[in-house]
Amino acid sequence: MQWTGDRRKKFEAFCVPPIPGTETNEGNYAFMRHEMKGDEKPAFDAFAATTNLASATAVFMSKYERPGVPALDERQDWARKALDVFRAAPPDQPGDAQAAGGTIVDQLRAQIKAGKITFKEPALQSQLLGLNTGTKVTPKLQALVLKLSGMTPVIRISSLIRTGAGSFHAAGRAVDIANEEIAAALLPQIATEAQIAALGIDELIFDARRINPNNDPNKFNFDQGRKHNFNPSTIGDHGDHIHFAVTA
Structure with missing residues:
Protein backbone atom coordinates (compact mmCIF):
# COMPACT_ATOMS: atom_id res chain seq x y z
CA MET A 1 0.00 0.00 0.00
CA ALA A 89 -1.52 -22.54 -8.19
CA PRO A 90 -0.99 -26.20 -7.18
CA PRO A 91 -2.43 -27.42 -3.87
CA ASP A 92 -0.26 -26.92 -0.82
CA GLN A 93 2.09 -29.78 -0.09
CA PRO A 94 3.38 -30.86 3.33
CA GLY A 95 6.19 -28.52 4.33
CA ASP A 96 5.08 -25.62 2.13
CA ALA A 97 4.25 -23.53 5.17
CA GLN A 98 7.68 -23.93 6.72
CA ALA A 99 9.50 -20.73 7.46
CA ALA A 100 13.23 -20.35 7.05
CA GLY A 101 13.70 -21.75 10.55
CA GLY A 102 11.30 -24.66 9.99
CA THR A 103 7.71 -25.03 11.10
CA ILE A 104 6.46 -23.19 14.17
CA VAL A 105 6.75 -26.45 16.11
CA ASP A 106 10.36 -26.85 14.93
CA GLN A 107 11.12 -23.32 16.09
CA LEU A 108 9.42 -23.93 19.43
CA ARG A 109 11.55 -27.06 19.91
CA ALA A 110 14.65 -24.98 19.23
CA GLN A 111 13.62 -22.36 21.78
CA ILE A 112 12.92 -25.08 24.35
CA LYS A 113 16.32 -26.67 23.70
CA ALA A 114 17.97 -23.25 24.10
CA GLY A 115 16.26 -22.75 27.46
CA LYS A 116 14.16 -19.84 26.18
CA ILE A 117 10.89 -21.67 26.96
CA THR A 118 10.59 -23.60 30.22
CA PHE A 119 7.67 -25.36 31.90
CA LYS A 120 6.23 -25.79 35.36
CA GLU A 121 5.63 -29.48 34.54
CA PRO A 122 6.63 -31.76 31.63
CA ALA A 123 3.06 -32.27 30.36
CA LEU A 124 2.95 -28.61 29.35
CA GLN A 125 5.75 -29.12 26.84
CA SER A 126 3.76 -31.89 25.15
CA GLN A 127 0.71 -29.60 25.04
CA LEU A 128 2.64 -26.73 23.50
CA LEU A 129 4.06 -28.99 20.80
CA GLY A 130 0.67 -30.60 20.10
CA LEU A 131 1.79 -34.06 21.26
CA ASN A 132 -0.96 -34.53 23.83
CA THR A 133 -4.28 -36.31 23.33
CA GLY A 134 -7.59 -34.47 23.35
CA THR A 135 -7.79 -30.71 22.93
CA LYS A 136 -4.78 -29.18 21.18
CA VAL A 137 -3.38 -25.69 21.50
CA THR A 138 -4.15 -23.65 18.40
CA PRO A 139 -1.48 -22.72 15.85
CA LYS A 140 -2.13 -19.08 16.68
CA LEU A 141 -1.29 -19.70 20.33
CA GLN A 142 1.87 -21.56 19.34
CA ALA A 143 2.85 -18.59 17.20
CA LEU A 144 2.26 -16.18 20.09
CA VAL A 145 4.38 -18.26 22.48
CA LEU A 146 7.14 -18.36 19.88
CA LYS A 147 6.96 -14.57 19.51
CA LEU A 148 7.02 -14.04 23.29
CA SER A 149 10.04 -16.29 23.63
CA GLY A 150 11.93 -14.01 21.27
CA MET A 151 11.03 -10.84 23.16
CA THR A 152 12.40 -11.78 26.58
CA PRO A 153 15.27 -13.92 27.91
CA VAL A 154 13.03 -16.76 29.08
CA ILE A 155 9.36 -17.56 29.59
CA ARG A 156 8.11 -20.14 32.08
CA ILE A 157 4.75 -21.63 31.14
CA SER A 158 2.55 -22.61 34.08
CA SER A 159 -0.70 -23.43 32.29
CA LEU A 160 -2.01 -24.21 28.80
CA ILE A 161 -4.95 -26.59 28.42
CA ARG A 162 -7.26 -27.05 31.38
CA THR A 163 -10.97 -27.57 31.87
CA GLY A 164 -13.40 -24.83 32.75
CA ALA A 165 -16.61 -23.64 31.15
CA GLY A 166 -16.06 -20.55 29.02
CA SER A 167 -12.31 -20.63 29.54
CA PHE A 168 -9.92 -19.97 26.67
CA HIS A 169 -7.68 -22.59 28.28
CA ALA A 170 -10.32 -25.25 27.61
CA ALA A 171 -10.25 -24.31 23.91
CA GLY A 172 -6.46 -24.39 23.62
CA ARG A 173 -6.30 -20.64 23.13
CA ALA A 174 -4.64 -19.45 26.37
CA VAL A 175 -1.26 -19.56 28.08
CA ASP A 176 -0.16 -18.44 31.53
CA ILE A 177 3.41 -17.20 32.02
CA ALA A 178 4.60 -17.72 35.60
CA ASN A 179 7.85 -15.73 35.67
CA GLU A 180 6.12 -12.42 36.17
CA GLU A 181 9.43 -10.64 36.71
CA ILE A 182 9.58 -10.25 32.93
CA ALA A 183 6.37 -8.20 32.91
CA ALA A 184 8.03 -4.81 33.44
CA ALA A 185 10.08 -5.16 30.25
CA LEU A 186 7.73 -7.32 28.19
CA LEU A 187 4.27 -5.84 28.62
CA PRO A 188 5.03 -2.25 27.49
CA GLN A 189 6.13 -3.80 24.17
CA ILE A 190 2.86 -5.68 23.78
CA ALA A 191 0.08 -3.76 25.51
CA THR A 192 -0.78 -1.36 22.69
CA GLU A 193 -3.75 -1.67 20.38
CA ALA A 194 -1.45 -2.02 17.39
CA GLN A 195 0.57 -4.86 18.88
CA ILE A 196 -2.45 -6.64 20.33
CA ALA A 197 -4.04 -6.67 16.88
CA ALA A 198 -0.86 -7.74 15.12
CA LEU A 199 -0.26 -10.63 17.52
CA GLY A 200 -3.89 -11.80 17.47
CA ILE A 201 -4.34 -11.36 21.22
CA ASP A 202 -7.87 -11.42 22.64
CA GLU A 203 -7.10 -11.25 26.36
CA LEU A 204 -4.15 -9.96 28.32
CA ILE A 205 -4.57 -10.05 32.11
CA PHE A 206 -1.96 -9.06 34.67
CA ASP A 207 -2.01 -7.14 37.92
CA ALA A 208 0.33 -4.26 37.13
CA ARG A 209 0.75 -3.57 40.85
CA ARG A 210 3.11 -6.54 40.85
CA ILE A 211 5.53 -4.23 39.00
CA ASN A 212 4.81 -1.09 40.99
CA PRO A 213 2.27 -0.88 43.86
CA ASN A 214 1.23 2.55 42.59
CA ASN A 215 0.22 1.22 39.16
CA ASP A 216 -3.37 0.88 38.02
CA PRO A 217 -3.91 -2.91 38.22
CA ASN A 218 -5.43 -2.82 34.72
CA LYS A 219 -2.62 -0.80 33.17
CA PHE A 220 -1.78 -3.47 30.58
CA ASN A 221 -5.06 -5.38 30.34
CA PHE A 222 -7.10 -6.15 27.24
CA ASP A 223 -10.30 -8.05 26.50
CA GLN A 224 -11.60 -8.82 23.00
CA GLY A 225 -8.58 -6.97 21.66
CA ARG A 226 -9.46 -3.71 23.44
CA LYS A 227 -8.26 -2.01 26.61
CA HIS A 228 -10.31 -3.32 29.50
CA ASN A 229 -10.67 -2.91 33.24
CA PHE A 230 -11.21 -6.31 34.82
CA ASN A 231 -12.95 -6.53 38.18
CA PRO A 232 -10.96 -7.10 41.39
CA SER A 233 -11.93 -10.78 41.49
CA THR A 234 -10.50 -11.42 38.01
CA ILE A 235 -7.39 -9.43 38.84
CA GLY A 236 -7.00 -11.47 42.01
CA ASP A 237 -7.17 -14.71 40.02
CA HIS A 238 -4.25 -13.51 37.89
CA GLY A 239 -1.97 -12.20 40.62
CA ASP A 240 0.94 -14.56 40.10
CA HIS A 241 1.15 -14.90 36.32
CA ILE A 242 0.65 -13.16 32.98
CA HIS A 243 -2.36 -14.51 31.07
CA PHE A 244 -2.61 -14.35 27.29
CA ALA A 245 -5.45 -15.64 25.12
CA VAL A 246 -5.56 -15.47 21.33
CA THR A 247 -8.44 -14.84 18.97
CA ALA A 248 -10.12 -17.82 17.31
Whole structure:
Protein backbone atom coordinates (compact mmCIF):
# COMPACT_ATOMS: atom_id res chain seq x y z
CA MET A 1 0.00 0.00 0.00
CA GLN A 2 1.19 3.52 -0.74
CA TRP A 3 -0.06 5.25 2.39
CA THR A 4 0.07 9.06 2.47
CA GLY A 5 -0.80 11.84 4.89
CA ASP A 6 -2.03 10.92 8.36
CA ARG A 7 -2.39 7.26 7.43
CA ARG A 8 1.29 7.15 6.51
CA LYS A 9 2.18 8.54 9.93
CA LYS A 10 -0.02 5.94 11.62
CA PHE A 11 1.51 3.21 9.44
CA GLU A 12 5.05 4.21 10.40
CA ALA A 13 4.11 4.42 14.08
CA PHE A 14 2.53 0.94 13.86
CA CYS A 15 5.44 -0.84 12.20
CA VAL A 16 7.81 -1.06 15.12
CA PRO A 17 9.52 -4.31 16.21
CA PRO A 18 8.44 -7.06 16.47
CA ILE A 19 6.06 -5.99 13.67
CA PRO A 20 7.88 -6.08 10.30
CA GLY A 21 8.93 -2.75 8.77
CA THR A 22 7.00 -0.51 6.41
CA GLU A 23 9.00 -1.77 3.43
CA THR A 24 7.77 -5.35 3.89
CA ASN A 25 4.63 -7.09 2.66
CA GLU A 26 4.17 -8.47 6.18
CA GLY A 27 4.19 -4.98 7.71
CA ASN A 28 1.69 -3.70 5.16
CA TYR A 29 -0.59 -6.67 5.75
CA ALA A 30 -0.42 -6.32 9.55
CA PHE A 31 -1.34 -2.63 9.31
CA MET A 32 -4.21 -3.36 6.94
CA ARG A 33 -5.60 -5.95 9.38
CA HIS A 34 -5.20 -3.45 12.21
CA GLU A 35 -7.10 -0.76 10.30
CA MET A 36 -9.86 -3.14 9.25
CA LYS A 37 -10.51 -4.05 12.87
CA GLY A 38 -10.53 -0.38 13.90
CA ASP A 39 -11.10 2.86 12.02
CA GLU A 40 -11.61 1.12 8.67
CA LYS A 41 -14.02 -1.58 9.88
CA PRO A 42 -16.95 -0.03 7.93
CA ALA A 43 -14.84 -0.34 4.77
CA PHE A 44 -14.03 -3.96 5.58
CA ASP A 45 -17.69 -4.75 6.24
CA ALA A 46 -18.65 -3.27 2.86
CA PHE A 47 -15.87 -5.25 1.18
CA ALA A 48 -16.93 -8.48 2.90
CA ALA A 49 -20.49 -8.01 1.70
CA THR A 50 -19.50 -8.04 -2.00
CA THR A 51 -20.34 -11.11 -4.07
CA ASN A 52 -18.03 -10.92 -7.09
CA LEU A 53 -14.53 -9.84 -8.07
CA ALA A 54 -15.55 -6.65 -9.86
CA SER A 55 -17.58 -5.26 -6.99
CA ALA A 56 -14.98 -6.38 -4.43
CA THR A 57 -12.25 -4.52 -6.33
CA ALA A 58 -14.36 -1.39 -6.68
CA VAL A 59 -15.44 -1.34 -3.04
CA PHE A 60 -11.92 -2.00 -1.77
CA MET A 61 -10.68 0.91 -3.84
CA SER A 62 -13.42 3.40 -3.02
CA LYS A 63 -14.05 2.53 0.63
CA TYR A 64 -10.62 1.50 1.87
CA GLU A 65 -7.82 2.71 -0.39
CA ARG A 66 -9.53 5.95 -1.48
CA PRO A 67 -6.85 6.80 -4.05
CA GLY A 68 -6.37 10.20 -5.65
CA VAL A 69 -6.29 8.51 -9.08
CA PRO A 70 -8.86 5.67 -9.14
CA ALA A 71 -7.77 3.94 -12.40
CA LEU A 72 -10.48 1.38 -11.71
CA ASP A 73 -10.18 -0.38 -15.09
CA GLU A 74 -6.51 -1.07 -14.44
CA ARG A 75 -7.27 -2.31 -10.93
CA GLN A 76 -9.96 -4.63 -12.27
CA ASP A 77 -7.49 -6.04 -14.80
CA TRP A 78 -4.87 -6.75 -12.13
CA ALA A 79 -7.51 -8.28 -9.86
CA ARG A 80 -8.47 -10.73 -12.61
CA LYS A 81 -4.81 -11.60 -13.21
CA ALA A 82 -4.26 -12.22 -9.49
CA LEU A 83 -7.31 -14.47 -9.32
CA ASP A 84 -6.14 -16.44 -12.35
CA VAL A 85 -2.73 -17.00 -10.73
CA PHE A 86 -4.38 -18.08 -7.49
CA ARG A 87 -6.64 -20.56 -9.26
CA ALA A 88 -3.72 -21.99 -11.25
CA ALA A 89 -1.52 -22.54 -8.19
CA PRO A 90 -0.99 -26.20 -7.18
CA PRO A 91 -2.43 -27.42 -3.87
CA ASP A 92 -0.26 -26.92 -0.82
CA GLN A 93 2.09 -29.78 -0.09
CA PRO A 94 3.38 -30.86 3.33
CA GLY A 95 6.19 -28.52 4.33
CA ASP A 96 5.08 -25.62 2.13
CA ALA A 97 4.25 -23.53 5.17
CA GLN A 98 7.68 -23.93 6.72
CA ALA A 99 9.50 -20.73 7.46
CA ALA A 100 13.23 -20.35 7.05
CA GLY A 101 13.70 -21.75 10.55
CA GLY A 102 11.30 -24.66 9.99
CA THR A 103 7.71 -25.03 11.10
CA ILE A 104 6.46 -23.19 14.17
CA VAL A 105 6.75 -26.45 16.11
CA ASP A 106 10.36 -26.85 14.93
CA GLN A 107 11.12 -23.32 16.09
CA LEU A 108 9.42 -23.93 19.43
CA ARG A 109 11.55 -27.06 19.91
CA ALA A 110 14.65 -24.98 19.23
CA GLN A 111 13.62 -22.36 21.78
CA ILE A 112 12.92 -25.08 24.35
CA LYS A 113 16.32 -26.67 23.70
CA ALA A 114 17.97 -23.25 24.10
CA GLY A 115 16.26 -22.75 27.46
CA LYS A 116 14.16 -19.84 26.18
CA ILE A 117 10.89 -21.67 26.96
CA THR A 118 10.59 -23.60 30.22
CA PHE A 119 7.67 -25.36 31.90
CA LYS A 120 6.23 -25.79 35.36
CA GLU A 121 5.63 -29.48 34.54
CA PRO A 122 6.63 -31.76 31.63
CA ALA A 123 3.06 -32.27 30.36
CA LEU A 124 2.95 -28.61 29.35
CA GLN A 125 5.75 -29.12 26.84
CA SER A 126 3.76 -31.89 25.15
CA GLN A 127 0.71 -29.60 25.04
CA LEU A 128 2.64 -26.73 23.50
CA LEU A 129 4.06 -28.99 20.80
CA GLY A 130 0.67 -30.60 20.10
CA LEU A 131 1.79 -34.06 21.26
CA ASN A 132 -0.96 -34.53 23.83
CA THR A 133 -4.28 -36.31 23.33
CA GLY A 134 -7.59 -34.47 23.35
CA THR A 135 -7.79 -30.71 22.93
CA LYS A 136 -4.78 -29.18 21.18
CA VAL A 137 -3.38 -25.69 21.50
CA THR A 138 -4.15 -23.65 18.40
CA PRO A 139 -1.48 -22.72 15.85
CA LYS A 140 -2.13 -19.08 16.68
CA LEU A 141 -1.29 -19.70 20.33
CA GLN A 142 1.87 -21.56 19.34
CA ALA A 143 2.85 -18.59 17.20
CA LEU A 144 2.26 -16.18 20.09
CA VAL A 145 4.38 -18.26 22.48
CA LEU A 146 7.14 -18.36 19.88
CA LYS A 147 6.96 -14.57 19.51
CA LEU A 148 7.02 -14.04 23.29
CA SER A 149 10.04 -16.29 23.63
CA GLY A 150 11.93 -14.01 21.27
CA MET A 151 11.03 -10.84 23.16
CA THR A 152 12.40 -11.78 26.58
CA PRO A 153 15.27 -13.92 27.91
CA VAL A 154 13.03 -16.76 29.08
CA ILE A 155 9.36 -17.56 29.59
CA ARG A 156 8.11 -20.14 32.08
CA ILE A 157 4.75 -21.63 31.14
CA SER A 158 2.55 -22.61 34.08
CA SER A 159 -0.70 -23.43 32.29
CA LEU A 160 -2.01 -24.21 28.80
CA ILE A 161 -4.95 -26.59 28.42
CA ARG A 162 -7.26 -27.05 31.38
CA THR A 163 -10.97 -27.57 31.87
CA GLY A 164 -13.40 -24.83 32.75
CA ALA A 165 -16.61 -23.64 31.15
CA GLY A 166 -16.06 -20.55 29.02
CA SER A 167 -12.31 -20.63 29.54
CA PHE A 168 -9.92 -19.97 26.67
CA HIS A 169 -7.68 -22.59 28.28
CA ALA A 170 -10.32 -25.25 27.61
CA ALA A 171 -10.25 -24.31 23.91
CA GLY A 172 -6.46 -24.39 23.62
CA ARG A 173 -6.30 -20.64 23.13
CA ALA A 174 -4.64 -19.45 26.37
CA VAL A 175 -1.26 -19.56 28.08
CA ASP A 176 -0.16 -18.44 31.53
CA ILE A 177 3.41 -17.20 32.02
CA ALA A 178 4.60 -17.72 35.60
CA ASN A 179 7.85 -15.73 35.67
CA GLU A 180 6.12 -12.42 36.17
CA GLU A 181 9.43 -10.64 36.71
CA ILE A 182 9.58 -10.25 32.93
CA ALA A 183 6.37 -8.20 32.91
CA ALA A 184 8.03 -4.81 33.44
CA ALA A 185 10.08 -5.16 30.25
CA LEU A 186 7.73 -7.32 28.19
CA LEU A 187 4.27 -5.84 28.62
CA PRO A 188 5.03 -2.25 27.49
CA GLN A 189 6.13 -3.80 24.17
CA ILE A 190 2.86 -5.68 23.78
CA ALA A 191 0.08 -3.76 25.51
CA THR A 192 -0.78 -1.36 22.69
CA GLU A 193 -3.75 -1.67 20.38
CA ALA A 194 -1.45 -2.02 17.39
CA GLN A 195 0.57 -4.86 18.88
CA ILE A 196 -2.45 -6.64 20.33
CA ALA A 197 -4.04 -6.67 16.88
CA ALA A 198 -0.86 -7.74 15.12
CA LEU A 199 -0.26 -10.63 17.52
CA GLY A 200 -3.89 -11.80 17.47
CA ILE A 201 -4.34 -11.36 21.22
CA ASP A 202 -7.87 -11.42 22.64
CA GLU A 203 -7.10 -11.25 26.36
CA LEU A 204 -4.15 -9.96 28.32
CA ILE A 205 -4.57 -10.05 32.11
CA PHE A 206 -1.96 -9.06 34.67
CA ASP A 207 -2.01 -7.14 37.92
CA ALA A 208 0.33 -4.26 37.13
CA ARG A 209 0.75 -3.57 40.85
CA ARG A 210 3.11 -6.54 40.85
CA ILE A 211 5.53 -4.23 39.00
CA ASN A 212 4.81 -1.09 40.99
CA PRO A 213 2.27 -0.88 43.86
CA ASN A 214 1.23 2.55 42.59
CA ASN A 215 0.22 1.22 39.16
CA ASP A 216 -3.37 0.88 38.02
CA PRO A 217 -3.91 -2.91 38.22
CA ASN A 218 -5.43 -2.82 34.72
CA LYS A 219 -2.62 -0.80 33.17
CA PHE A 220 -1.78 -3.47 30.58
CA ASN A 221 -5.06 -5.38 30.34
CA PHE A 222 -7.10 -6.15 27.24
CA ASP A 223 -10.30 -8.05 26.50
CA GLN A 224 -11.60 -8.82 23.00
CA GLY A 225 -8.58 -6.97 21.66
CA ARG A 226 -9.46 -3.71 23.44
CA LYS A 227 -8.26 -2.01 26.61
CA HIS A 228 -10.31 -3.32 29.50
CA ASN A 229 -10.67 -2.91 33.24
CA PHE A 230 -11.21 -6.31 34.82
CA ASN A 231 -12.95 -6.53 38.18
CA PRO A 232 -10.96 -7.10 41.39
CA SER A 233 -11.93 -10.78 41.49
CA THR A 234 -10.50 -11.42 38.01
CA ILE A 235 -7.39 -9.43 38.84
CA GLY A 236 -7.00 -11.47 42.01
CA ASP A 237 -7.17 -14.71 40.02
CA HIS A 238 -4.25 -13.51 37.89
CA GLY A 239 -1.97 -12.20 40.62
CA ASP A 240 0.94 -14.56 40.10
CA HIS A 241 1.15 -14.90 36.32
CA ILE A 242 0.65 -13.16 32.98
CA HIS A 243 -2.36 -14.51 31.07
CA PHE A 244 -2.61 -14.35 27.29
CA ALA A 245 -5.45 -15.64 25.12
CA VAL A 246 -5.56 -15.47 21.33
CA THR A 247 -8.44 -14.84 18.97
CA ALA A 248 -10.12 -17.82 17.31
